[in-house]
Amino acid sequence: MALFNVRVYGLLISDRNEILISDEQEYGYQFTKFPGGGLELGEGLIDGLKREFLEECNAEIDVLNHFYTTDFYVKSAFNDSQIISVYYIVKNLQPLQLNFKTKVFDFDGTGKVLQAFRWVPLTDLKVSDVTFPIDQYVVKLLNEKQ
Incomplete structure (x- = not known):
């Protein structure tokens, strides 16, 4: 049986015009993506995104507007699932209390699941800064809007 995998991500842009990205290690892979993740059964997109930001960033967010939904x-x-990703522009409701990194995959500690956050200036954001095809397409869209 073919399955759909619905993902929801937040594009958090700071007052300094930097976007938050997440370096992660899981399933034996290292990858870089936007904060967010999989929708849980019975959960709406916005509730799922708010949950993901609480889990990943320990931060409450406000969802400002829809940015993009996968159309390929x-x-x-x-x-073997088909990915459908939904991206929203978000803002944090309080200052983020994260240990921000400047280097890619600069994880604290060890383990099977690791995560680190970085701010990347929107003017410097490149397709190669993120791992997955949908995120790469979103980077192109962000660059077109500048």
């Missing part, structure tokens, strides 16, 4: 086929990098 993408197979998951981890299984």
Whole structure:
């Protein structure tokens, strides 16, 4: 049976015109993406995104507006599901209390699941800064809007 995998991500842009990205290590892979993740059964998109930001960033967010929804086929990098990703512009409701990094994959500690956050100036953001095809397409869209 073919499955759909619905993902929801937040594009958090700071007052300094920097975007938050997440370096992660999981399933034996290292990858860079926007904060967010998989929608859980019975959960709406915005509730799922707010949950993901609480889990990943320990931050409450406000969802400002829809930015993009996948409109082309993408197979998951981890299984045989088809990925559908929804991206929203978000803002944090309080200052983020994260240990921001400047180097890629600069994780604290060890383990099977690791995560680190970086700010990247929007003017410097490149397709190669993120791993997955849908995120890369979103970077192109962000660059076109500048």
